[in-house]
Amino acid sequence: MLVTPIKTRPFLPPKDNLDDLLAYITDLQDKDVVVITSKVISICQGRCVEKRKHSKEYSKAKLIAREYRTRRRQNGSCGVLGMIPILNRTNAREIHPYAEGIDESNGNRHFVLLPVDSKTEAVNICSKLKKRFKLKNLTVVITDSCKHHHLGYGGLIGVALSYTGLRPLRSYIGSPDIFGRNLSLSVANVISPLAAAANLVMGEGAELQPIVIIRNVDIPIQFE
Numbered sequence: 001m002l003v004t005p006i007k008t009r010p011f012l013p014p015k016d017n018l019d020d021l022l023a024y025i026t027d028l029q030d031k032d033v034v035v036i037t038s039k040v041i042s043i044c045q046g047r048c049v050e051k052r053k054h055s056k057e058y059s060k061a062k063l064i065a066r067e068y069r070t071r072r073r074q075n076g077s078c079g080v081l082g083m084i085p086i087l088n089r090t091n092a093r094e095i096h097p098y099a100e101g102i103d104e105s106n107g108n109r110h111f112v113l114l115p116v117d118s119k120t121e122a123v124n125i126c127s128k129l130k131k132r133f134k135l136k137n138l139t140v141v142i143t144d145s146c147k148h149h150h151l152g153y154g155g156l157i158g159v160a161l162s163y164t165g166l167r168p169l170r171s172y173i174g175s176p177d178i179f180g181r182n183l184s185l186s187v188a189n190v191i192s193p194l195a196a197a198a199n200l201v202m203g204e205g206a207e208l209q210p211i212v213i214i215r216n217v218d219i220p221i222q223f224e
Contacts, residue, residue, distance in 0.1 A: 001199060001216055001217050003200075003201050004208075004213045004214075005209035005211070005212050006024050006209060006211040006213065006214070007207075007209055008021065008024045008204040008208055008210060008211065009208070011040045012043065012108050013043055013048035013107055013110035014042050014046060014110060015044070016040075016044050018041070018044040018125075021211070022125065022128060022129065024211060025129065028135060029215060030135050030137050031137045031142055031215035032138060032214065032215050033081050033138075033140075033194055034140045034212075034214075035140075035195065035202075035212040035213075036113060036125070036142055036143070036212070036213065037144070037199075037202060038115050038142050038161050040210040042113055042114060047112065047113040047115060048107070048111065049113065061179070063119065105204075115142065118162040121162070123140075125140050126138055126140040138167030139163065139164065139166045140164055140166050141162075141198070142162045143199055143202075144158070144159055145157070145199060146158075146159045147193045156204060157199065158195045158200070159192065159196075160191045169190065170190055173186065187204055198212035
């Protein structure tokens with residue numbers, strides 16, 4: 001598996017251009033996985049709040065209230081706020097980790113909020129890239145950094161906010177293990193390891209590598 005970051009110019013708050021960002025992708029092959037950090041998507045959407053106008057706490061409260069209202073309109077009721085998976089007809093999925101929803105790093109005196117409707121954004125980006133490069137199968141993943149909460153570990157890990165183009169789970173149920181025993185519970189997550197691998201090469205500082213191309217994924221994945 002080849003994981004290649006793409007260097008770009010700085011994309012800066014309060015708003016930048018998504019087409020300029022995608023122009024840095026100059027080579028794609030069928031079955032590639034394109035991973036883009038959510039921060040640059042948010043900046044291109046103008047999802048930035050000046051620090052001098054609002055506190056971080058105010059911005060986070062406003063974000064949660066807005067997302068909650070959106071979920072109620074879309075789903076009737078969204079239950080407990082937190083990790084809420086959203087499934088729709090476009091086969092893109094979205095998960096919002098609210099605890100990580102306000103970012104100050106590389107914000108140029110702005111708070112950067114989560115993207116609006118990142119599942120639709122992933123689908124739109126995928127459609128544009130497939131058309132430009134004449135591809136049949138392509139995956140787009142929008143990622144965020146999240147605190148690693150497992151005991152004994154620390155730091156940040158990349159997670160998928162939304163994605164489109166592939167089936168995220170690979171089932172081993174009914175397949176034999178090395179001793180011939182049929183597995184009954186084993187289901188491998190595909191999307192999370194791809195997000196984590198991309199985040200590792202993107203970096204968390206001043207690398208200016210918001211896009212990663214993953215090629216020759218050497219595990220059986222199913223495209224949708």
